Amino acid sequence: MPANKNAVVRYRILDELLSDRHHYYTRKDLLEKCNQKLVDMGYPTVSKRTIELDLYDIDTEFDGISIDWELVVGGKHVVRYEDPSMSIFTKKLSDEEMTFLREVLNTLGQFSGLDSFEWLGALQTRLKNEAKSSSVQDSDRKAIISFSRNLYLNTEEGSPVANALAGLYSAISNKVPVEVSYKKFGQESPLTYIVYPYLLKQYNDRWYLICQLIDAERDFLMNLPLDRIYGFKEEPEIPFKECYCDIDERNEDIVGITYHDDRPVETILFAIPDYEAPYINTKPIHGSQTLLPEREHEKLRNKYPSLSDYIFYTITCIPNRELLEELSSFNKGIIVLHKGLQKEIFEKMQKQVCIYNSINRH
Numbered sequence: 001m002p003a004n005k006n007a008v009v010r011y012r013i014l015d016e017l018l019s020d021r022h023h024y025y026t027r028k029d030l031l032e033k034c035n036q037k038l039v040d041m042g043y044p045t046v047s048k049r050t051i052e053l054d055l056y057d058i059d060t061e062f063d064g065i066s067i068d069w070e071l072v073v074g075g076k077h078v079v080r081y082e083d084p085s086m087s088i089f090t091k092k093l094s095d096e097e098m099t100f101l102r103e104v105l106n107t108l109g110q111f112s113g114l115d116s117f118e119w120l121g122a123l124q125t126r127l128k129n130e131a132k133s134s135s136v137q138d139s140d141r142k143a144i145i146s147f148s149r150n151l152y153l154n155t156e157e158g159s160p161v162a163n164a165l166a167g168l169y170s171a172i173s174n175k176v177p178v179e180v181s182y183k184k185f186g187q188e189s190p191l192t193y194i195v196y197p198y199l200l201k202q203y204n205d206r207w208y209l210i211c212q213l214i215d216a217e218r219d220f221l222m223n224l225p226l227d228r229i230y231g232f233k234e235e236p237e238i239p240f241k242e243c244y245c246d247i248d249e250r251n252e253d254i255v256g257i258t259y260h261d262d263r264p265v266e267t268i269l270f271a272i273p274d275y276e277a278p279y280i281n282t283k284p285i286h287g288s289q290t291l292l293p294e295r296e297h298e299k300l301r302n303k304y305p306s307l308s309d310y311i312f313y314t315i316t317c318i319p320n321r322e323l324l325e326e327l328s329s330f331n332k333g334i335i336v337l338h339k340g341l342q343k344e345i346f347e348k349m350q351k352q353v354c355i356y357n358s359i360n361r362h
Contacts (some may be wrong), residue, residue: 006043010054012205013037015088016066017080023236024078025245027051031231055079062088073303074237164226165200167234168209172197175240177214181231182224190230195222198243203256203322208255210247219244223257255286256322263318271300271310276333285326286315307335 013034017025025033027048035045059067068082075217171178178197183190195211198221202208207226212219221243253265272280281291294314301308317323319341327336328345336342 006038006046007040007054007057007341009038009043010034010046010051011058011088014051014054014058019081019084019087020174021084022176024071024076024080026076026078029057029270030055030079037300057250058088066213071175073225087138090335098276164209164229164232165207167232168197168226169200171234175255177238177240178232179235180209180211180224180229182229184228192239193222193224194235195224196241196243199247200226201251201257208257212241212243214238220261221245221247221250221259248327253318254320255326256320258320260318260320260324263320265316266312266320266338267316268323268341269312269321270327271304271307271335271337272313272333274309274311275313280313281356284315286317286323290314290318304337312337 014030017023017030017033031046031051034051038045055067058065065086065088066078066082071078071080106323168178170176176197177194179194181192190199194214195209196214197209197211198209200207201210201223209222209224209226209229211222211224213222229293239283251257253259280289290313292314297312300312301310304310319338324341324344327334327341328348
């Protein structure tokens with residue numbers, strides 16, 4: 001084994017690449033990626049010969065590690081571990097680490113859609129095997145955190161949502177483009193998209209994939225409900241493109257998942273009866289929700305005498321369908337004082353009144 005002081009650094013980089021389950025690397029790829037990481041870390045680059053020697057040492061000097069030198073993918077000779085779950089830096093888990101990981105697995109196990117995770121079963125098996133030689137007792141535990149089954153719709157193992165949730169999580173984590181077969185409501189046959197997957201987001205008992213078309217003419221994020229995805233496959237040969245925006249910041253500007261690029265962030269004023277204030281305080285409509293100071297309350301109560309016993313709040317976000325539905329769900333419990341939304345809610349209520357009136361005539 002070489003005495004080069006940077007060898008261990010290279011081993012760590014190569015170990016990560018050789019155990020990557022979602023990408024395949026040629027010798028040239030390994031050289032380029034290793035040198036790029038070395039530069040990023042402040043180390044000098046190395047030659048092709050050095051990488052070849054490193055690969056030979058990893059293959060021969062570490063127990064339980066074996067490199068597949070004959071693998072061909074897409075017409076190219078690639079190099080990777082025969083068993084991608086192995087690592088030259090694997091060490092025995094401590095009892096504390098085992099206890100913590102098993103608690104995490106007990107929680108993950110309650111997400112029925114995650115049963116498809118290949119590594120989850122392998123980790124559970126490993127923990128059970130290591131528990132036999134440790135002081136940690138392997139006993140069945142009841143759930144500590146309970147999640148609504150409806151939260152995941154139809155997520156029995158093998159269902160579209162279960163498979164998509166597990167597979168797309170993996171693709172996002174490993175930055176791999178995917179081809180998805182997606183069918184809108186009312187369509188006879190699915191459409192096929194190749195997308196860069198960025199985020200899995202849950203809202204109102206439904207999961208969505210936030211992604212971008214690889215051939216999009218402009219920067220635009222799509223929201224694809226997982227229950228409408230009928231199939232998908234990874235496309236590791238396509239280079240991954242990072243998202244053009246900060247999705248977390250983007251999501252802070254909306255309620256739900258619908259983002260309108262052509263709409264500005266607005267301050268929305270609303271009022272709620274004082275007896276319902278504790279509910280709205282503990283379950284805000286949006287993260288920006290703010291209780292107005294008392295001096296503002298006095299001005300607004302003078303302006304709106306019929307709201308003398310109401311509490312006034314503001315939220316700052318982009319108006320969208322989900323916000324309208326959230327505000328409408330309070331019925332008479334909330335009064336929206338934003339003119340645009342007020343008009344939309346009023347028109348919606350008028351339609352409902354017309355329907356009820358027509359029903360009551362019969």
